[in-house]
Amino acid sequence: MKEKTDRRVKYTKALLKEALVELLKERHISKISVTALCEAADVNRSTFYAHYTDQFDLLRQVEGEVIANLKSFLEQYVDDRMPITEQNLKGILEYAKSNADLFMVLLGENCDHAFHYDLMELVKLIPFQYNAKESQKEYLLTFAITGCISVLYKWLVEGRKETPEEMANLVLKVIYNGLLSF
Amino acid sequence: MKEKTDRRVKYTKALLKEALVELLKERHISKISVTALCEAADVNRSTFYAHYTDQFDLLRQVEGEVIANLKSFLEQYVDDRMPITEQNLKGILEYAKSNADLFMVLLGENCDHAFHYDLMELVKLIPFQYNAKESQKEYLLTFAITGCISVLYKWLVEGRKETPEEMANLVLKVIYNGLLSF
DNA sequence: ATTATAATAAACACATTGTTGGAATTCAAC
DNA sequence: GTTGAATTCCAACAATGTGTTTATTATAAT
Structure with a gap:
């Protein structure tokens, strides 16, 4: 599977990834030229073009990495038959917290919607517990x-003041019981 | 306030707006060159540069129009002291429905997040009814x-099969009472 | 009908793009 | 260590888009 034998390739990709994240803190992906990226x-x-077709391609690959990591991370905790618990939601939050910089950038306004969608698809794998007409379930x-x-x-952007546990509680409560339960 | 005296300007802007929406159905705003826009x-x-600085500027102005319309539309129905009702949520949905093409494009993956944010700010003007610790309210x-x-x-993308009333009901129910109420 | 304003057309220097061929370097593997 | 292979670097290229300018034509307002 993993055949990143050559250290030079790994190093180059790491440099570009780092530069990308740094530039994404300042401007939109579409405003980051390949030239600027390589300079940074x-x-x-x-060399860039030997690995990626454009800046979007690089971004997609970085996103893909994060999603893959998160996925294998989740697979440890999620059971198809058990609905979501505070436990595995807390797991996601902790993972996000330990990769806060990356998550903030990828979910922020300087990236496209791709990561958001991928993340949604991933979270959909976690079963929720609810009864509704089939037509309503998707909504x-x-x-x-x-x-x-x-x-x-x-939570990430504002400095992670609450613990992952508190946030997991808050989110599950509002999902299952709504605003009026507060 | 409104001094769009010259019909030529109005016409030019209308042409560009139409072309923009059309192109946005196919590709991301960053991939739409000013040249392509003018050709379409x-x-x-x-002439384009006489009115806009770039394609993003045009997009922002189109977004601004929609937000302004929606805002004045909402101001008829929203009372500061009355929490959101099915009535005014239904109003938003009807407005969105009658401008479905535009809304789908502006909320879709080919635009930036600006419209989404503006829309959020707008909906925040509608009071929600709930009691929670101040620290939790924002979340x-x-x-x-x-x-x-x-x-x-x-709902828009999938063809608006439900009525605005049904959707307003669904949304208010899940907001206030959560998944378990279904 | 006259005047003002807007749109057009053509040209410009500049930046980015994506690709090339060859030289220099670094790696891995023996 | 030496060698063969892979990777990176460098310089150059045509192509495309950018943003601005100038003069000319067309249209609106009165």
């Missing part, structure tokens, strides 16, 4: 997951 | 509004 990473432009799931991610993002 | 609208590139509001918008978007 101190990598030759030809309810969308509602819950989107709300969940936006709260996660807000 | 059959407007001279110099809960974010959760509710983001979920709300994502459901609206899904």
